[in-house]
Amino acid sequence: METISIGLLGLGTVGTGVVKIIENHQDKIMHQIGCPVKVKKILVKNIDKDRDVSIATDMLTTNPDEILNDPEIDVIIEVMGGVEETKKKLLHALENRKHVVTANKDLMAVHGAKLLQVASDNNCDLFYEASVAGGIPIIRGLVDGLASDHITKMMGIVNGTTNFILTKMTKQGKAYEEVLEEAQRLGFAESDPTSDVEGLDAARKMTILATLGFSMNISLEDVKVEGITKVTEEDIQYGKQLGYTMKLIGFAHRQDEKVEVSVQPAFLIDSHPLAAVNNEFNAVYVYGEAVGETMFYGPGAGSMPTATAVVSDLVNVLKNMRLGVNGKTATSPQFKKNLKKPDEMYSKYFLRLQVEDAVGVFAEITSIFSENGVSFEKILQLPVKEKGMAEIVLITHHASLLNYENILIQLRDLSSVRTVKSSYRVEGGTK
Numbered sequence: 001m002e003t004i005s006i007g008l009l010g011l012g013t014v015g016t017g018v019v020k021i022i023e024n025h026q027d028k029i030m031h032q033i034g035c036p037v038k039v040k041k042i043l044v045k046n047i048d049k050d051r052d053v054s055i056a057t058d059m060l061t062t063n064p065d066e067i068l069n070d071p072e073i074d075v076i077i078e079v080m081g082g083v084e085e086t087k088k089k090l091l092h093a094l095e096n097r098k099h100v101v102t103a104n105k106d107l108m109a110v111h112g113a114k115l116l117q118v119a120s121d122n123n124c125d126l127f128y129e130a131s132v133a134g135g136i137p138i139i140r141g142l143v144d145g146l147a148s149d150h151i152t153k154m155m156g157i158v159n160g161t162t163n164f165i166l167t168k169m170t171k172q173g174k175a176y177e178e179v180l181e182e183a184q185r186l187g188f189a190e191s192d193p194t195s196d197v198e199g200l201d202a203a204r205k206m207t208i209l210a211t212l213g214f215s216m217n218i219s220l221e222d223v224k225v226e227g228i229t230k231v232t233e234e235d236i237q238y239g240k241q242l243g244y245t246m247k248l249i250g251f252a253h254r255q256d257e258k259v260e261v262s263v264q265p266a267f268l269i270d271s272h273p274l275a276a277v278n279n280e281f282n283a284v285y286v287y288g289e290a291v292g293e294t295m296f297y298g299p300g301a302g303s304m305p306t307a308t309a310v311v312s313d314l315v316n317v318l319k320n321m322r323l324g325v326n327g328k329t330a331t332s333p334q335f336k337k338n339l340k341k342p343d344e345m346y347s348k349y350f351l352r353l354q355v356e357d358a359v360g361v362f363a364e365i366t367s368i369f370s371e372n373g374v375s376f377e378k379i380l381q382l383p384v385k386e387k388g389m390a391e392i393v394l395i396t397h398h399a400s401l402l403n404y405e406n407i408l409i410q411l412r413d414l415s416s417v418r419t420v421k422s423s424y425r426v427e428g429g430t431k
């Protein structure tokens with residue numbers, strides 16, 4: 001029986017998990033594909049490093065050509081990270097007719113369209129399930145599970161680090177900096193956690209989900225991004241009093257064939273299923289016109305969960321090899337990109353203002369809202385320590401982004417408004 005040989009690029013957190021799963025689940029893999037699978041060669045930076053898995057030294061190399069040009073290697077698994085240099089390596093692999101499995105969201109969010117095209121031109125598979133929400137089969141869920149439906153909305157908690165931080169701030173009242181260090185120690189955060197906390201990691205994942213879910217070529221630049229670095233414990237506590245939970249939400253909405261995609265800290269109504277997703281867990285809520293509400297939940301990062309997605313992609317490549325149907329997945333989007341404008345993007349908003357505690361101030365503020373056609377759903381006025389000042393916390397009814405931004409400009413111009421302390425999107429509905 002012929003053995004399938006794999007070339008592995010990277011033997012870090014995910015690569016180590018891949019080696020373990022291929023070894024430990026060999027019987028199950030063989031049962032599905034009918035022949036054994038072995039990792040033949042592994043690209044690393046440092047051959048002498050201690051590893052969490054036992055590997056013969058002659059399997060390691062620092063020369064990518066030993067893998068990319070080896071005619072015995074059928075499939076490349078890329079779990080090394082990086083964008084431009086990695087793109088070159090994968091193009092080289094595909095041009096050498098090697099199938100590719102990758103966990104690299106940074107690469108797929110930026111160069112996915114090009115790589116998928118080259119894969120298709122060479123009759124190769126390029127699968128990337130692990131790139132979004134680690135071990136959760138969300139890409140297969142969208143592309144296969146919901147293939148017959150018209151998806152109108154996706155909301156994702158797709159970054160484990162920020163969900164861990166916000167959960168600890170909300171439930172244990174811990175400070176942001178303290179929890180970020182904990183997330184780094186536990187290994188959820190990227191080596192430079194800026195892309196986690198500034199929302200870029202989630203934006204890359206939402207780019208991939210929106211492209212697939214809406215069958216439109218969404219690029220990273222189309223995603224409006226805001227991270228969690230400005231979220232305060234007071235904001236979280238005010239939201240709690242009003243019945244909302246703070247989450248970093250990736251939001252993708254389609255209406256009348258126009259779409260919007262964004263990532264931002266947002267308040268979710270406590271009864272929303274995503275509000276119960278805590279710590280480093282990820283979840284993606286998907287609304288399809290026919291299926292209604294669905295939610296995909298699980299571990300979005302970590303060695304074994306992420307490697308599960310990678311090796312499952314590998315099994316699919318090998319099943320396709322047996323059937324002789326590699327590279328046949330449709331890659332070109334069905335629809336032309338059509339993005340919503342600010343007067344077409346509707347949401348509720350949470351707003352926290354520090355204002356003078358004087359007669360007429362409340363009326364001045366409410367008149368700005370009514371001039372812009374926006375009304376309130378909830379409102380609280382609270383005393384603050386500083387004499388003569390008060391805090392107003394409110395939730396609006398649905399407003400267009402255009403009207404809401406006008407309101408913010410006008411409020412900042414009012415002499416009775418000392419500061420706009422914070423402002424967040426509020427989510428709760430379905431479609």
Ligand SMILES: NC(=O)C1=CN([C@@H]2O[C@H](COP(=O)(O)OP(=O)(O)OC[C@H]3O[C@@H](n4cnc5c(N)ncnc54)[C@H](OP(=O)(O)O)[C@@H]3O)[C@@H](O)[C@H]2O)C=CC1
Binds near residue numbers: 012062103104302
């Ligand atoms: N960790 C996670 O939970 C998740 C990770 N991912 C993605 O998976 C990929 C891998 O992540 P992770 O395993 O955490 O990363 P690690 O940093 O743990 O591992 C990277 C591996 O790649 C090797 N490597 C990196 N650059 C080079 C290079 N230029 N030449 C040769 N070898 C190189 C390293 O070698 P050496 O060991 O010698 O240093 C190391 O073995 C990334 O794209 C990441 O975004 C996706 C979902 C979840």
Ligand SMILES: N[C@@H](CC=O)C(=O)O
Binds near residue numbers: 134161162189301302
């Ligand atoms: N840093 C990422 C890891 C997985 O993609 C996260 O926190 O989700």
Ligand code: NA
Binds near residue numbers: 129130134
């Ligand atoms: Na996944």
